[in-house]
Structure formats: structure tokens, C-alpha cells
Amino acid sequence: MKVVLNLAKKEQKALFVIFGGTGDLAQRKLYPALFDLYKRGYLKKHFAVIGTARRPWSNGYYRDVVRSSIDGMVNSQSQIDEFASHFYYQSHNVNDVDHYETLRVLADKLDQDYGLEGNRLYYLAMSPSFFGTICEHLKSQGLTKTTGYNRVIIEKPFGHDYASAKKLNDEISKYFPEEATFRIDHYLGKEMIQNIMALRFGNSILSAIWNNKMISNIQVTLSESLGVEERGGYYDTAGALRDMVQNHILQIVALLVMDRPDSYCAKDVRKRKVETFKALKIYSPKEVAQNFVRGQYGAGKDMVAYREESMIAPDSMTETFVAGKLEVDNCDMAGVPIYIRTGKRLATKATRIDIVFKKDDDSLFGGQGLADNILTINVEPDTGIDFTLNTKKIGQEFATRQTNIGYRLTKEQVAKVPEAYERLILNALQGNSVNFTHWDELEYSWKFVDAIRNAWDQEDLPVDYFPNYACGTMGPQASDELLAKAGHHWIF
Structure with missing residues (x-):
């Protein structure tokens, strides 16, 4: 078996858009994981995170939540503050087309401010019933029209039987090809x-x-x-x-x-x-x-x-x-x-x-x-x-x-x-x-x-x-x- 590996520790330039950014998964798993990547040098200056949910949070409050989620992971408060400064919040209704336009404007601005080269990773930490709607609007409102990659990460449950899983997959695949769709199984x-x-x-x-x-x-x-x-x-x-x-x-x-x-x-x-x-x-x-x-x-x-x-x-x-x-x-x-x-x-x-x-x-x-x-x-x-x-x-x-x-x-x-x-x-x-x-x-x-x-x-x-x-x-x-x-x- 030929092993194909890239062992170089290369900085990853990307914008993360987390749908469900106020949720339990984001706070328990996603923010600590991103912070670990930051500490190890995979994320440095050229990354930004937009957290979205329906709650009317400010950037400052959102960053406090992020700080709280990684509290105790390191002793350097300056490192935590620098990491949290890359986080931005937008109150967002996934069914409202206008909100995606606001999201696109913010995403484009952060792409320029942080030199992200158009790379975007959309993390759907929400109910699967919203997956198709989100993917459709990301495409229709131009968020995926960038010079870099556009990838979507999907959490389980991916359907509750074959019929529902196929329906869900059909909805997503209209807008994101298989090679850009990452269905996560943490095991x-x-x-x-x-x-x-x-x-x-x-x-x-x-x-x-x-x-x-x-x-x-x-x-x-x-x-x-x-x-x-x-x-x-x-x-x-x-x-x-x-x-x-x-x-x-x-x-x-x-x-x-x-x-x-x-x-x-x-x-x-x-x-x-x-x-x-x-x-x-x-x-x-x-x-x-x-x-x-x-x-x-x-x-x-x-x-x-x-x-x-x-x-x-x-x-x-x-x-x-x-x-x-x-x-x-x-x-x-x-x-x-x-x-x-x-x-x-x-x-x-x-x-x-x-x-x-x-x-x-x-x-x-x-x-x-x-x-x-x-x-x-x-x-x-x-x-x-x-x-x-x-x-x-x-x-x-x-x-x-x-x-x-x-x-x-x-x-x-x-x-x-x-x-x-x-x-x-x-x-x-x-x-x-x-x-x-x-x-x-x-x-x-x-x-x-x-x-x-x-x-x-x-x-x-x-x-x-x-x-x-x-x-x-x-x-x-x-x-x-x-x-x-x-x-x-x-x-x-």
C-alpha cells in the first residue's frame, strides 16, 4: 500500500462560517478545536470565524463566549485574546434571503482584511432540516463565488433512514459536489x-x-x-x-x-x-x-x-x-x-x-x-x-x-x-x-x-x-x- 501523506505544517488560510455558532457543539468542541489548531500553528494570522444564530449577540459578547469555551486550555491571556479577535458574530435567520446578503458582505470584508484568498469552510452545526436551505442560499446569494475553495462540513444525524438520507444528500449535492462535502464522524x-x-x-x-x-x-x-x-x-x-x-x-x-x-x-x-x-x-x-x-x-x-x-x-x-x-x-x-x-x-x-x-x-x-x-x-x-x-x-x-x-x-x-x-x-x-x-x-x-x-x-x-x-x-x-x-x- 502506497502511503500518500503531506507532513508539512502549513498555515491554513480560511474563513469559517459556523451556522449554530451559539450552540453546545460549537462551544464544547469547535472553538477548543480551532484554538488547538491555532496553538499548533495551523491557524495564524490569516483566518477568521463568523458565528451565526438567531440570538442578537454582539461581536464582543460572542468573543467572551469563545474565551469562556477555551478557558483553562492555556495560561496566556494575550494568546486567548488574540485568538478571539478573529471571531465575528451575525444574527441570522437561515430562511431569510436578505440575511445571506449581509453575511456575504461581512465574509467578503473579512476575506480582504485577513488575506484569506477566498477559502471558505461552512460548518452546519444545526438541525439537518436546515442543511438544504442553507446550502441553497449560500449558492444563490453568491457566498460561494470566490477564487478559493468552498467546502461544507455536516454533522450527524444524516437522515433517520435511507430515504431521508438520500433526500438530504440530494438537497446538498445540488450546491456542493461530493468532493466539497465533509460528513463528520468524530470516531x-x-x-x-x-x-x-x-x-x-x-x-x-x-x-x-x-x-x-x-x-x-x-x-x-x-x-x-x-x-x-x-x-x-x-x-x-x-x-x-x-x-x-x-x-x-x-x-x-x-x-x-x-x-x-x-x-x-x-x-x-x-x-x-x-x-x-x-x-x-x-x-x-x-x-x-x-x-x-x-x-x-x-x-x-x-x-x-x-x-x-x-x-x-x-x-x-x-x-x-x-x-x-x-x-x-x-x-x-x-x-x-x-x-x-x-x-x-x-x-x-x-x-x-x-x-x-x-x-x-x-x-x-x-x-x-x-x-x-x-x-x-x-x-x-x-x-x-x-x-x-x-x-x-x-x-x-x-x-x-x-x-x-x-x-x-x-x-x-x-x-x-x-x-x-x-x-x-x-x-x-x-x-x-x-x-x-x-x-x-x-x-x-x-x-x-x-x-x-x-x-x-x-x-x-x-x-x-x-x-x-x-x-x-x-x-x-x-x-x-x-x-x-x-x-x-x-x-x-
Whole structure:
């Protein structure tokens, strides 16, 4: 695999227009990410930010909000003030054409004042229902008529099924081509998720055994210890399947099982990922019942049940847990079960991947029972890699024991790791879409998820079917039974 990289730290000249600039995402993620890029030298003098929302804020108040969002990240107040001076605010109604004219005038002025060379990045940190309207008016009112690039970053949820996702994509693609559309999935910006390709294709020993001849099963766990918190209104219309499986988990699975790309560039990686999604078996309703489990958390110590959370219906049948077995029918991984699991109010917050290799015949050692060889990719909270091997026990008698070879990032290394949004925003500035989701990936992932959702919707479950797992556990018993049917068990 040829690796195509640009390692030069080059200043990025651009105007950021953030729709939803007063929102939680902007304050928690976007402004700190931009500040990190500023501290690292990717943003210097030649950048500006326009925050837009309906609130009647002034530039001064907006800059105070930005300062507050990055408070504590550095000790230099002068650096914070200089960074915040690049921020401007416009009260904006996304449905009002006249407001886009005002926005264009400000954008053109900042382009001249800061020497931005016509480069513009539009971040839609708003409800997807506004995406099409915003993109249309950006085009019709001349904001994209510049000498530089014009790119749009879109947050999830990107639709709630295939039909709505396609409609949304059709609306956006009228005004922004695919190569200028960056659909963000922050999991693809995490350090150890990006390490998957380095591990698979950067080590001949792993490349040689990463196939159905050597791998017994693959397990992907995204567990959360918190409940729905303040997201109840959204979550009860989405559920764990749409909220986590359709995007984060399926993107991780694609990286784990796709064929080797010809190079590390967006076009070639995208090609392999799309092939993987096409090879993902879509289940019939009967197969969904055999291969997928759903759950909803009940009350626990000092924790209320899902149905008692704010903005949740007392008889809600929305799942807060999903476990399933996936099958990808490609050359190297056909026949390898891929087990996925995600849920809220589980025993711990963790994201990890376990690659379980097939056991050798242990008759040489008297059938004492060799442990599984397991490669574990710890995404969070611990960041690192573990490899479980069989070695000899210390002593006179010959017996084997399980030994772990581990690697963890030190505190110093963790401090240098870019936060996911920082990394992905820089990628968008550079026009590198390798770590973003493309439409054809979404198309096939939604079709897979829709088959599960439709099968569940056809079931007539009694209201008392939920809750079926307690807070602080790893989900319903049926999740363990799903693996046990094939002689497997959850490693984590």
C-alpha cells in the first residue's frame, strides 16, 4: 500500500462560517478545536470565524463566549485574546434571503482584511432540516463565488433512514459536489481508530494473519456508563441502532475488514470501504431475530430507568442497547463473525476492539487448554494495544500461562494527541476526506440498518418487554447468548 501523506505544517488560510455558532457543539468542541489548531500553528494570522444564530449577540459578547469555551486550555491571556479577535458574530435567520446578503458582505470584508484568498469552510452545526436551505442560499446569494475553495462540513444525524438520507444528500449535492462535502464522524478522528490501518497494513506479521483462516471472530464494543442525559428528545426518536450502529460502529467495522487499498488516499480508501458495505449481508426479519439483540435499561442505584428520564415516554420501546452479529462476504473475511455491542448505562465507558484468533491444536501440551490469542485495540479511556499470548509458566513443570504484551500511550504522548474534532477540521481545511464518510458508504450502511429497524417495527412486543437490563451491567443476558450459540463469549 502506497502511503500518500503531506507532513508539512502549513498555515491554513480560511474563513469559517459556523451556522449554530451559539450552540453546545460549537462551544464544547469547535472553538477548543480551532484554538488547538491555532496553538499548533495551523491557524495564524490569516483566518477568521463568523458565528451565526438567531440570538442578537454582539461581536464582543460572542468573543467572551469563545474565551469562556477555551478557558483553562492555556495560561496566556494575550494568546486567548488574540485568538478571539478573529471571531465575528451575525444574527441570522437561515430562511431569510436578505440575511445571506449581509453575511456575504461581512465574509467578503473579512476575506480582504485577513488575506484569506477566498477559502471558505461552512460548518452546519444545526438541525439537518436546515442543511438544504442553507446550502441553497449560500449558492444563490453568491457566498460561494470566490477564487478559493468552498467546502461544507455536516454533522450527524444524516437522515433517520435511507430515504431521508438520500433526500438530504440530494438537497446538498445540488450546491456542493461530493468532493466539497465533509460528513463528520468524530470516531474517525480518534487516534486508535486511525491506528487500525497502520496496524493492519503496516505490519507484515498482522497482514499475513488478518483473514478468515486465522481469525475466529471480531468484537467491537462502544459502551457508555451515562444515560441519555439532556438528549432525551432526540434519542427517543433515534435509539442505539441509529445513533451508534449506523455510523460509528459500521465505520469501524469497515476499517477492520476491508481489503487492502492501493494507497492511503481518500479515493482508494473510500473504494475499499464501499466494497465492504456492499458485501455486508442484509438480514431478513427472521435472520434479524437470530442475529440481533436489543435492550433498554431499568433503574439502578441512584439511577432512574430510561422510561423515567426527562422527555421520554413512560411506555417508550426505544432501545438503549444493541448487540449483533455481522457477516461480510468478501475474499479475506467471509465466514468471520463480527460481533458489535453498544449501549447506555453499562458497567463502564469504553471503546475497544478485540480480534480473537483461532486456537492451535494443543495436544502437544497434553490438552491443558490454551488461551485465545487476542489483539485488543483500546480506543478509550485507555489508549493503546494489547496482545495476549500463551507462554510457559515459571517453574520446573511445563505448563502454559496467558501473557499480555501491552502498549499504552504515556501522559506526555496523550497530551500531544489531537482531539478528534481538531484533527478532522484540519483534514477539511486541507481537502483531505479520507477520514470522512462519503455518500455511497452511507447509502449501504442505511440499507443494512433499515432492514433491522423494519424487522423490529414488525414485532409486536409487550410493553413490559423493557426494561431488560439493569444499570451498571453489560446489557441483557440475550447479548451473551448470542455469542454462546457459536461457542464464543465477550472478551470485554
